Amino acid sequence: MTAATVPGIDDAPTTNARLLSWVREVAELTRPDRIVWCDGSDAEWDRVTSQLVEAGTFVKLDEAKKPNSFWAASDPNDVARVEERTFICSVDEADAGVTNNWMAPAEMKSIMTELYRGCMAGRTMYVIPFCMGPITAEKPMLGVEITDSEYVVASMKIMTRMGASVLPLFDGPAGDDFVPALHSVGAPLEPGQQDVPWPCNETKYIVHFPEERLIWSYGSGYGGNALLGKKCYSLRIASAMARDEGWLAEHMLILKLISPEDKTYYVAAAFPSACGKTNLAMLEPTIPGWKVETLGDDIAWMRFGEDGRLYAVNPEYGFFGVAPGTNWKTNPNAMRTIERGNSLFTNVALTDDGDIWWEGMENEPSHATSWKGKDWTPADGEAGEPSSHPNSRYCTPMSQCPVLAPEWDDPKGVPISAIFFGGRRKETIPLVTESRDWQHGTFMGATLSSEKTAAATGGLGQVRRDPMAMLPFIGYNVGDYFQHWINVGKGADADKLPKIFYVNWFRRGEDGRFLWPGFGENSRVLKWAIERLEGKAAAVETAIGYVPTAEAIDMQGLDTPIEDVEAALKVDVEEWKTEIPLIEEWFDKIGAKLPTSMRDELEALKLRLGV
Ligand SMILES: C=CCn1c(=O)c2[nH]c(Cc3ccc(NC(C)=O)cc3)nc2n(CCCC)c1=O
Numbered sequence: 001m002t003a004a005t006v007p008g009i010d011d012a013p014t015t016n017a018r019l020l021s022w023v024r025e026v027a028e029l030t031r032p033d034r035i036v037w038c039d040g041s042d043a044e045w046d047r048v049t050s051q052l053v054e055a056g057t058f059v060k061l062d063e064a065k066k067p068n069s070f071w072a073a074s075d076p077n078d079v080a081r082v083e084e085r086t087f088i089c090s091v092d093e094a095d096a097g098v099t100n101n102w103m104a105p106a107e108m109k110s111i112m113t114e115l116y117r118g119c120m121a122g123r124t125m126y127v128i129p130f131c132m133g134p135i136t137a138e139k140p141m142l143g144v145e146i147t148d149s150e151y152v153v154a155s156m157k158i159m160t161r162m163g164a165s166v167l168p169l170f171d172g173p174a175g176d177d178f179v180p181a182l183h184s185v186g187a188p189l190e191p192g193q194q195d196v197p198w199p200c201n202e203t204k205y206i207v208h209f210p211e212e213r214l215i216w217s218y219g220s221g222y223g224g225n226a227l228l229g230k231k232c233y234s235l236r237i238a239s240a241m242a243r244d245e246g247w248l249a250e251h252m253l254i255l256k257l258i259s260p261e262d263k264t265y266y267v268a269a270a271f272p273s274a275c276g277k278t279n280l281a282m283l284e285p286t287i288p289g290w291k292v293e294t295l296g297d298d299i300a301w302m303r304f305g306e307d308g309r310l311y312a313v314n315p316e317y318g319f320f321g322v323a324p325g326t327n328w329k330t331n332p333n334a335m336r337t338i339e340r341g342n343s344l345f346t347n348v349a350l351t352d353d354g355d356i357w358w359e360g361m362e363n364e365p366s367h368a369t370s371w372k373g374k375d376w377t378p379a380d381g382e383a384g385e386p387s388s389h390p391n392s393r394y395c396t397p398m399s400q401c402p403v404l405a406p407e408w409d410d411p412k413g414v415p416i417s418a419i420f421f422g423g424r425r426k427e428t429i430p431l432v433t434e435s436r437d438w439q440h441g442t443f444m445g446a447t448l449s450s451e452k453t454a455a456a457t458g459g460l461g462q463v464r465r466d467p468m469a470m471l472p473f474i475g476y477n478v479g480d481y482f483q484h485w486i487n488v489g490k491g492a493d494a495d496k497l498p499k500i501f502y503v504n505w506f507r508r509g510e511d512g513r514f515l516w517p518g519f520g521e522n523s524r525v526l527k528w529a530i531e532r533l534e535g536k537a538a539a540v541e542t543a544i545g546y547v548p549t550a551e552a553i554d555m556q557g558l559d560t561p562i563e564d565v566e567a568a569l570k571v572d573v574e575e576w577k578t579e580i581p582l583i584e585e586w587f588d589k590i591g592a593k594l595p596t597s598m599r600d601e602l603e604a605l606k607l608r609l610g611v
């Protein structure tokens with residue numbers, strides 16, 4: 001059987017020659033039993049979700065509790081991004097840099113071609129045309145994911161604009177530049193062989209060929225590895241595009257802040273995973289009269305507008321959020337979004353009455369089915385067996401978010417007034433620090449540090465450098481990435497650039513208690529930052545940047561003792577002196593491609609600290 005005879009090969013709803021020949025080539029190699037061109041319709045959703053229920057991958061939730069929603073359990077060995085199996089296969093190794101795994105493109109292609117050979121036997125090859133960002137953009141950012149996973153088809157309908165709505169674009173000028181993204185779970189089926197609920201392969205490769213704008217993924221069915229429009233396209237490939245074309249593809253939320261005087265400000269913020277980034281994106285401010293609306297919780301593409309300001313769009317169409325810790329206190333808007341249904345829940349607990357539950361959510365069930373498909377009770381939780389995996393996810397349509405900003409789909413994007421970098425540090429780093437200028441702000445982002453989280457496999461709790469929270473997502477050399485940020489600043493009108501701030505919600509006192517109440521109270525920090533932009537708020541110039549005194553923070557209604565706020569804001573020169581060698585170690589690791597201006601910023605910091 002050649003590709004030409006695969007059922008579905010001629011159902012192509014497009015005349016895009018490049019796409020047709022790529023689909024034929026892949027079908028030739030992977031040998032699927034049939035080809036389905038995805039149209040993103042509700043009928044298609046019903047087909048693939050029913051098939052997943054059939055296969056035992058999905059359990060349909062109670063219609064009254066979560067309409068049109070499903071619980072899914074992955075293979076316990078396929079639960080997170082696999083950073084050690086993620087590669088940037090640039091032509092030159094130097095372009096991958098020290099923070100990426102690299103292999104020569106030709107070698108990687110020969111290895112993966114053999115893995116792909118016949119890998120879709122017994123399966124359906126789905127062709128998913130999608131668009132990252134508004135389809136009305138001047139230059140729609142198109143991609144096509146080929147996959148043999150129904151789970152991916154269902155998830156991509158939530159996370160991207162996909163199917164019939166984007167197809168016409170493939171027959172227009174943007175159609176020539178679509179990013180091909182090939183995915184297989186790597187589990188061919190022999191005739192008559194019974195499938196498993198979560199097919200995957202012990203051998204996993206998540207590979208990017210940046211110069212070709214090409215993505216090859218094999219062996220994992222899990223979100224970050226398999227939904228290729230997200231981390232693979234919108235960050236790793238897009239960051240290489242952005243470097244070449246003079247824009248920014250960043251791991252940032254986008255939120256809209258509305259003051260009591262009805263003034264609007266847009267903020268982008270980068271935090272490593274599990275730092276509460278989605279909670280900030282959907283914040284319920286505690287200070288009267290202030291409102292937050294959401295534009296995105298994970299990725300921001302920022303381009304200069306005619307007025308010289310940076311305009312951000314969110315390339316995604318849904319939220320793929322960390323479930324544990326999400327509840328009616330920490331993120332009521334996320335809870336309201338998922339309550340509306342049309343969502344997928346992976347590696348969370350299934351309650352006996354057909355709903356989902358996870359650690360931190362209200363109303364702990366006395367019995368449930370754990371993410372491993374086993375009986376679970378709170379006693380198991382106490383015995384260290386959580387009901388849900390720490391990296392379990394909800395996948396839900398953005399359009400259902402009650403505080404979604406009306407301009408969420410505006411192809412122009414929104415003008416960014418402030419950029420926040422932040423990490424999870426129990427000491428040294430103050431609650432909020434304003435940068436001296438763009439270059440100093442770039443240094444803050446470049447030296448961002450955070451305690452490790454569950455989103456990636458590996459140790460929990462220790463501090464790691466995570467520049468701009470992009471460490472796992474930079475599609476090229478990290479030193480060149482910093483240089484690109486510096487170049488963006490140089491090419492712009494200084495007073496049109498967003499002001500850069502650094503925040504840390506997680507500082508603890510001697511007794512180990514959190515000094516700052518966080519969550520909705522973070523609106524007080526956002527307010528201070530906005531007032532700084534307006535020249536209305538006070539700050540003290542310190543060795544590390546401009547830091548508010550506790551008095552400069554709006555404390556009305558806050559029952560946190562002012563001593564705690566002062567401790568949260570303290571710049572302890574001695575502590576910072578211990579930070580310097582850690583930064584030097586990080587800069588030495590980057591080596592020759594580290595921009596001299598970053599070295600200069602470090603030397604200037606040492607001077608200001610009296611090191
Ligand atoms: C917009 C909110 C950002 N944010 C925070 O600002 C934040 N702060 C903290 C630490 C903290 C935890 C509990 C309390 N207080 C009580 C009463 O439990 C205070 C601070 N945790 C936080 N979290 C949860 C992090 C894990 C995902 C968080 O998301």
Ligand SMILES: [Mn+2]
Nearest residue numbers: 251272273298
């Ligand atoms: Mn993320």
